[in-house]
Amino acid sequence: MKIVKSKAAPASAFAMLFLIACSTTNAHAKADYHGIPLGAAEAKQGGALIAVCAACHGINGSSATAEYPNLAAQQYNYLLKQLEDFRDGARKSTIMSGMAMTIPPSIDNQNLKEIAAYFSQQPLVVAGVSTAPRARANVTQWKEGHKIYTQGLASDNIPACAACHGLGGDGNGPMAIPALALQHQAYVLMQLDQFASGARNNSPGRVMNGIARAMTKQQMTAVAAYLRQLNPDSAIGIGPKDYREYVQAVDKTRNPGNRSQPPQRTTPHNHK
Numbered sequence: 001m002k003i004v005k006s007k008a009a010p011a012s013a014f015a016m017l018f019l020i021a022c023s024t025t026n027a028h029a030k031a032d033y034h035g036i037p038l039g040a041a042e043a044k045q046g047g048a049l050i051a052v053c054a055a056c057h058g059i060n061g062s063s064a065t066a067e068y069p070n071l072a073a074q075q076y077n078y079l080l081k082q083l084e085d086f087r088d089g090a091r092k093s094t095i096m097s098g099m100a101m102t103i104p105p106s107i108d109n110q111n112l113k114e115i116a117a118y119f120s121q122q123p124l125v126v127a128g129v130s131t132a133p134r135a136r137a138n139v140t141q142w143k144e145g146h147k148i149y150t151q152g153l154a155s156d157n158i159p160a161c162a163a164c165h166g167l168g169g170d171g172n173g174p175m176a177i178p179a180l181a182l183q184h185q186a187y188v189l190m191q192l193d194q195f196a197s198g199a200r201n202n203s204p205g206r207v208m209n210g211i212a213r214a215m216t217k218q219q220m221t222a223v224a225a226y227l228r229q230l231n232p233d234s235a236i237g238i239g240p241k242d243y244r245e246y247v248q249a250v251d252k253t254r255n256p257g258n259r260s261q262p263p264q265r266t267t268p269h270n271h272k
């Protein structure tokens with residue numbers, strides 16, 4: 001794979017196109033998934049509705065199985081849209097199409113909203129993943145993923161993922177763009193495959209289909225590996241500030257007894 005020096009321009013052009021697509025395609029607009037996320041009281045109601053979901057996604061939305069996505073700290077609007085898409089067939093999955101139907105019907109999809117509120121407000125806790133550079137198993141692969149994610153590859157027509165999903169991989173709430181940081185590698189790869197084949201085609205303006213089709217399997221794997229280790233905090237300025245702090249952080253990770261906490265992702269409104 002050749003690495004090229006690319007500028008940020010193609011990515012922002014894509015992002016512009018996407019913004020335009022979003023504001024003009026109302027054909028897919030369903031409930032108000034661009035609405036204001038429900039609060040803590042409703043999230044609590046949602047917590048009472050997820051007993052069956054917990055078997056795969058974890059009681060707090062941090063899943064232990066790489067094929068089952070983490071839902072914790074995922075964007076509320078994105079979760080709500082996916083549940084609606086599974087219910088009405090816009091997104092198909094042998095498992096989830098049926099699972100979504102087990103959620104009791106409710107006026108104005110209140111139950112789906114409460115479930116989305118519940119998972120979006122849980123912190124994502126990922127055990128056994130280190131975001132420290134020295135702990136990365138495959139540095140070449142990580143670098144390739146980093147390049148694609150932050151800058152894109154102009155020569156291959158791949159836009160920077162960060163243009164929409166954010167540098168820290170937090171996604172975008174009002175635009176229902178999913179958070180990707182610390183998501184399972186196998187799950188991300190599976191979704192990119194599905195976008196490329198067209199098995200999944202529920203992204204607004206089919207934007208993800210075009211992007212995934214431009215990618216090779218190696219590029220998909222690299223970006224999925226990068227995301228699994230992306231420390232969301234490092235990109236928004238709460239990571240190590242200077243080299244000394246950075247080395248201390250790395251040493252903590254190498255010396256498990258000293259390690260304070262596994263990496264976590266919280267929704268942006270939780271960052272104080």
Ligand code: HEC
Pocket residue numbers: 050052053054055056057067068069070071079082083092093094095096099100102103115178
């Ligand atoms: C048997 C395991 C299983 C159970 C139980 C289950 N899920 Fe899932 N869930 C999956 C799998 C697998 C996927 C990925 C589907 C795909 O893309 O093919 C998924 C995907 C999702 C997604 C999309 C996440 C994303 O990042 O796009 C949401 C939201 C979700 N599930 C919510 C739920 C809820 C709510 C329940 C309970 C009503 C539930 N799931 C029960 C396995 C399960």
Ligand code: HEC
Pocket residue numbers: 014015018069081148149158159160161162163164165176177178180188191192202203204207208211223
């Ligand atoms: C122009 C904006 C845009 C760009 C650029 C973009 N994405 Fe996306 N992506 C989206 C949107 C919007 C969705 C949600 C689709 C939906 O509604 O189901 C999405 C969904 C995804 C998903 C599914 C997540 C899940 O939880 O199921 C993955 C994986 C993904 N994108 C990876 C990437 C990667 C990797 C890149 C860069 C190579 C990228 N995206 C670039 C807008 C974008």
